[in-house]
Amino acid sequence: MLIGFSVGNYKSFKETVTLSMVASSITEDDRELDENNVFEINHRLKLLKSAAIYGANASGKSNLVAAVNFMKWFVLNSSKETQVSEAIDIKAFRLSTETEKEPSFFEIVFLLEGKNFRYGFEINSEQVVAEWLFQSDEDSETMLFERDFDSFILDDFPEGQGISDKTRNNALFLSVVAQFNGKLSGKILLWFSKTLQLISGLQDRQYRKETLESFENDRHRHDIIEFIKKLDLGIADIQITNQPVFIISNNTALYGNSYGSLYPISESKPAVKTVHRKYDADGKQTAIEIFDIEKHESEGTNKLFALAGLLLDTLRTGKILFIDELDARLHPLITRELICLFNSNETNPHNAQLIFTTHDTNLLSSKTFRRDQIWFTEKDNKGATDLYSLVEYKVGKNASFEHDYIIGKYGAIPFVGNFKELLGELYA
Structure with a gap:
């Protein structure tokens, strides 16, 4: 403590x-x-x-x-x-x-x-x-x-x-x-x-590793998913998959062109997918949609x-x-x-x-x-x-x-200058 x-x-x-x-x-x-x-x-x-x-x-x-x-x-x-x-x-x-x-x-x-x-x-x-x-x-x-x-x-x-x-x-x-x-x-x-x-x-994504490691424990995985669900983010579930990592090579002698080629390496990167419910016009759930958390979710959701x-x-x-x-x-x-x-x-x-x-x-x-x-x-x-x-x-x-x-009773607030005077000088 x-x-x-x-x-x-x-x-x-x-x-x-x-x-x-x-x-x-x-x-x-x-x-x-x-x-x-x-x-x-x-x-x-x-x-x-x-x-x-x-x-x-x-x-x-x-x-x-x-x-x-x-x-x-x-x-x-x-x-x-x-x-x-x-x-x-x-x-x-x-x-x-x-x-x-x-x-x-x-x-x-x-x-x-x-x-x-x-x-x-x-x-x-x-x-x-x-x-x-x-x-x-x-x-x-x-x-x-x-x-x-x-x-x-x-x-x-x-x-x-x-x-x-x-x-x-x-x-x-x-x-x-x-x-x-x-x-x-x-x-x-x-x-x-x-x-x-x-x-x-402000640099919260670097701590995602701890969350991903927690998913290896079934109890901790359940707790994280319930935590996210209770925050009203519209997420019904979270899925973690491993995707191969590709690198680009511009070796024309090897690939025969100068545009570069993709080839996988042995490492893989965890991909975080969020599950959302899909509804029809009557509000009835008809399917689910899978989103990529980095591409499709908000900055706030990624931080949480x-x-x-x-x-x-x-x-x-x-x-x-x-x-x-x-x-x-x-x-x-x-x-x-x-x-x-x-x-x-x-x-x-x-x-x-x-x-x-x-x-x-x-x-x-x-x-x-x-x-x-x-x-x-x-x-x-x-x-x-x-x-x-x-x-x-x-x-x-x-x-x-x-x-x-x-109103400044406790101090610790900024005392901002007169911007009207500044702008008046700029446009004079």
Whole structure:
């Protein structure tokens, strides 16, 4: 489970943003909302099942997701993908002379096998500046290891003994220990790899592979088809067939012409077909029609199919899913239903978590979210992103979250210039 994530520049607190999935102690009128949107870890800790992040274009929403994605990639690959003296692909904040040369800070707090861990690091393009791993219980926090450049403290991390000198200055110690079969470090890397998932709602077709793989399991195949059918897309069934892949050759010596010829290769490509019912003038079904999903179905339908396997697997296994631009190409009611799958004890019994960025203000409702589930990003006067929650505002009992956001009460909206003046100048 995800408890929180921080990114920025540690030495300049103003440049550090933190997303927390810890449920606040706010009082909600709708107790059913509390029951479905929050789950209890222990008597001191309750977590949220979902969080929505709003903000103007270029306010930093996607950068937050990108930061989590980079942290995941670096944890999983720094010990094997980078070479000695190879630069770390980190982008410093370039709009501040105070921080442009300072290291970037990443920290994540999560639950693994019922234990609370806090792991983080500071890096620049040349090296790992600092790294740390702490474990905590209800009463105290214990340092497992701490790193300051090439200096290590490993008092409570026996699996790391003798490995610090094998750690390059541009690689994470945790990743190296896992490479040497460290038990705890291996579990943490597995958590990053399997439990923490990040996807783009704009480039969704690349995730179709997960849905196609799910079709190999009869139960999962049934769940995906039922999921698609319940979204009122007019689809009665889905069929997957394997089609041969052809390549074009312009070898005139071989084929005797210069127009090119098609010939199959050994690989095959799965073809997704959707089944639609066909009716006569009286509304009686007379036959079925088979459509190619890529050629004949809408962009929204293709997105829902591509994400279906991942969404259902996340719910089935209690994973964490970040989605940038969840609502892109989706009807607001469908987006709301996807969120409600997570905000439900019935459809989310394993407490999977969904964190997403969106511009869909229809979702800003006290009937869908608690105030601590709604987050905003806004650029300050220096161009840095500020991330804050609606829980920081005093909101009236019957207030409309959507209306108040649109009129700018919570900030995080674009301030558009006067286009009439611009057009007047253009046509003068």
